[in-house]
Amino acid sequence: MEKEKIDLKYFKDKLLKEEARIVAELKSVGRVNPDNPNDWEPVPGELESNVSDPNDFADEIEQFEQNSAILKELETELVEIKAALKRIDDGTYGICEKTGKQIPLKRLEAYPAARSCAKICE
Numbered sequence: 001m002e003k004e005k006i007d008l009k010y011f012k013d014k015l016l017k018e019e020a021r022i023v024a025e026l027k028s029v030g031r032v033n034p035d036n037p038n039d040w041e042p043v044p045g046e047l048e049s050n051v052s053d054p055n056d057f058a059d060e061i062e063q064f065e066q067n068s069a070i071l072k073e074l075e076t077e078l079v080e081i082k083a084a085l086k087r088i089d090d091g092t093y094g095i096c097e098k099t100g101k102q103i104p105l106k107r108l109e110a111y112p113a114a115r116s117c118a119k120i121c122e
Helices: 008-029 054-090 105-110
Strands: 030-033 036-042
Touching: 008 030, 008 054, 036 054
Parallel strands: none
Antiparallel strands: 030 036
16 A cells, blocks of 8 residues: 555644634533643533522532533543644654554544554554
């Protein structure tokens, strides 16, 4: 298979845009942990000053749990994007971590943070 030319600037820009989108989404469901700036923690939805109604309290707990699930997924995506950006800087972007072969451009286009040449390698 002939090696395809990877436009690193294009993929870096694409990854940076995705990183910004994910950080914006993270801010909508969480906040940066003040004790660990690389960690996000979920926040509840809009808090009412007087939550005496058990149904309102239950709604807030449910919102917090939903935010926790969303936050976990987004954090995972953010870690993958940051790792891909590091691979660009290291000169290893687009190389399958399992086989050492080039990741097809179609795969990188579909998932710019790809670490392997095929889903079965992951």
